[in-house]
Amino acid sequence: MNRDNDAAATSGTSAAAKRATEKSVGGAIKLADLAGALFRHKDDKKGQQDATRYHFEAALGIRFTFPDTSNTRYQSYCEAAGELLVHLQLYRDFLELVRDKKTTGLFNHMERNVYKGLHDIPTLTELCVLALYGQSVCHPYMREVRGPQDGLTNHLELGPLHERLKAYMARVIADPDILLAPEATYATASLDGKPWERPAVLVSVLELASTLPHLRTALVEFFSGALETWERFTAEFVPGGIIATLSAEHRKLAWMPTTNDENEGALGSMRNALRAAPSMCYDEPRSVAMSDVLGIGPRGLQEFESSRGSEE
Template identity: 55%
Template sequence: MEFPADKREFARKVRGMTTDHAEDQKKLQRLVEEWKRACDREIRGEKAMLSMAPETLIPLLVDESARAVEEVGGLEAWTALSEHEQDTRNKEIMKKISAHLGEECYSALSDDEKHATDLFVRGYCCMHKELNSVKGGNTKMVTFWEAAGLTGPIKLMNHDNAAAAAFGGSSAAQSRAEEVSVGGAVKTTSLAGAIFHHKDDKKGQQDTLRIFFEASSTVGAMVRFPDTSNTRYQSHCEAAAELLVHLPLYMEFLEMSSVHALCRGPESGSGNHLDLGPLHDKLKAHCCRVIEKPSLLLAPDASYELGSLDGKLWERPDAFYAVQRLRSALPHLQGVLVAFFEGALETWERFTVEFAPGGTISQLTEDQRNEAWMKSTNDDNEGGLGSFRVGLRQAPSMTIHQYNARVIYKTNKTREYIKTLKPIDHQFLRERARFIDSSGLEKSQRREQHEEDNRVVGEKRKKDKAKEEKSDAKRAKLNALTVILDVSRLTMDTITVAEIDLQLDWHRQFDTGKVKKIPMKRDLRLKAVKLNALREAVEHHNARPDPPTRVQTSAGDAEDAADSECEAGFDSEQED
C-alpha cells in the first residue's frame, strides 16, 4: 500500500532561507520559520496520540471539544452548524491537541536535539549588500560638499526644471526644481547609460557607439556600455570606470565619475553564504583602512597589494590608472573618496547583521553550515520573477499555477517521469488538471488580494486622517505661538522644556536644506542641549537678510516623516 507524502515533513526539513533585505521578505522568513516549528509540533503530537492509552487521550478530546462548542455559542449553535463546518472545527480540535502534545514532546528533548530540530538560518542576498553599499557611499559623498563648505557637482536638470530654475525670483516652482534636481556621479552615469545603453533599443546611441569603437584605432572592438537603466550589480561602478578609461569619448562625464571607479567590490562567489562572515569582516576592515589612509588608493605609488581587498591585481587596471592621471585635476578627490567609504562602511554594518558575533550563523558548526547551505545571492528568485514577467507578456491570460506547472515540468524533467506512468495514472492527472482549471483558484486569489488591498487602503486612510489632524493641531498651536527672537530671554529659569520644543518646531519649518541645522527632537534629550539648539536657531534666524515670520506648513511634518522613515528602516528602500 502506498502512502502519500506529508507536506509538513518538507517544512520540518527546511534549515534556512535566503532573501533580499526588504522588510516583507524578513516577515516571510519569520512566517516560514513559524510554519516549520508548527509542523514539527503537530507531527510529534500525532505520533504521541497514537501511542497514548485511551483513558489518557479521551479526557483531552473531551476538554478541547467542550471549548470548541463553547466558542460557537453552545451545543445548540454547534448542532446548527453544517456538516462541513463541524468537520473543519473537529480538525482544528485535533490540530490543537497534537500541537499541545507535540510541545510537551519537544520540551523533553535535550538542548542539542532542540537546536537541531529548530535550526533555521536567515540569510540575505550579497548582491543587495553590494548594491546598497554603493548607494550608501554615494549618499555620504553627496553630503560631503556642503559639509566641507565646498561647491559640489552642478545639478543636471531636465528641460522643465531648467526652465523653472531660470525663471528667477523666489517662486515655489523654482525652489522645487532646484530641490528635486541632482548631480554627481550616479546622475552622470545614469545619463550616460540613457545615451549609450538605453533600455529601449529603439532609442539611444548604443548601436552607433559600438560601431564607432570598433572603427577606432585605439579600441578596435565593439564596446557595450553598462546597463544603468536597471538595478544591476555594480553597473554604476562599471559605467564610471568605462567613462574614465575612454576619456576622449566621455570627457563631459569626467569629474563626477572618478570615485566610483575606485570602489569596485569583489565579485559574488558561488560558495555557501553561511561561510561569508569572515569575508565581510575583512571587507569592512578594508573600508576602515582606506578611510584612515586614503593614500592606499591615491598615492602615486599605490599598489593593488595593499589597495585592493584581496591583494590581487585591479579588476580593471586601466580605470585605476586613469584616476591616477587625473588626480591633480581633482583637488577634492581624497575628501570625496573618504566620504564614500564612510557611507559604504555604515551600509555594510547595517546589511551584515546576520553574521554578527553571537548570532545564529556565527554559532553554527561546519556540519550545520553544510546542512543549511544557501547561495550567496538571491538571483534565482529574482531571475524567476523576471522570467514570470516575460512569460506573462507572451501569454497574458496564463494563470500563475499554469506558469508554475510549466516551469516545474522543465526543471524537474517531469517528461521522463511521465513516460513511466500507467494509463490509470494519466487518467488521474487529466482529471486533476481539469479540476484545478475549473476551480476558479486564480479568481479566488484575486478576490482575496482585492479584499486585502481594501483593508490596507482603509488603514492608511485612517492613519493619514489622524496625521492630518495632528498636523492641523500643531499648525494652529504654532500660529498662536509668541516667537522668542531675543536670545537674552532664553535662560534655564525662564523657559520650560515644552516651550523650547514649540519654539524649535517653529524654526524647523524654515530649516529646509539637505544638511539640517536644527537637530531632530529625538537627538535632543537634555534641556540644556535643547536650549543651546534654540539659541543657535534664533541667531541663525536673526542673521537672515529677510527672516520669515509666518507658519507655511506644519512644522512637525518633516520631522514626523523622518521619524517614520527611521522606524520603517533602511531595508524598505530597495530593495530592491
C-alpha cells in the same frame, strides 16, 4: 536639471526656481544614469547606442556596449563610472560629433547635461570614487562570495569575509593612499589582493587625480558612509551573534545560497516571457521539455501554471 526644472529655474519665480533646484539631482550617479540612457537605452529605438558602438569600433577597433544602468544591476553604476573615466575624451568627442551632425548644431537637453557632467570637476571626482570602490571592493567581494564553487558556497559562512571587508575599508579611511598613491598595487590596494578587474580604471583615476583637489576627501567620506552601511547589512554576522555561534553542522543544515542567481535563471526568464505575453501558449511536448529545463517536473510546471492563473 531636467528640461522642465531648467525652464522653471531660469524663467520662473524665485519660489519656482528654488523648488526646481531642490527637486533636481546631480553627481556621478545621475551622470551614469543619463549616460546609460543615452549610450545604451533599454529601448533600441531611442538613444545613441548604435552610433556609440560604431564610434568606438572606429576609434578602438572593438564594438563596445555601455554598462546597463537602465536596469537594477549590482555594480552597474561603478562599471559605468569606470567606463566613462577610461574613455573620457572619446565620450566628449562623440557627443561633439553628435551635436555637429545635427542641422541645428545643438545638443538636446540630455546630451548637454551629459557633456557638462563629463567636464565638471566635482562630478568627475565622484566618478573616480565610484570607480575605485568598484575595483577595490565590489569585484573582489563578489569573487569571494561566489568562490571556486559558484552556487555551492554557504551564505552562513561569509562572516569572516565581512569582517575582513570592514577592516579593509577602515584602513582605506585611515590612509586613502592605499588606493591613491602612484605606487599602489592590487596586492595591497584590493580587498582580495588579486589583480584588478580593469586596471585601466586605476590608471585613468591616477591621471586625473592632480586635477581633482577634493578626491582624497571624497574617497574617505564615501568609504565612511559605505562602511556604516556594511555594518548595518552584516549585523547578523557579528562575532558572538546567532550565525557566528552556530556549529558547523547547524550551518550546513541551514544552508543558504550566497546570491539570488537561481531567480535569474530559466524560471525567471519564463516568468518574464509570460508577463510580457500572457496569452502565449505552447504545446505539451514543449511543456515537458520546459519542466525538464527548470528541474521542477511536469507536475511542478502545472502548479506554476495554476499559480499564474490565480495571479491573473
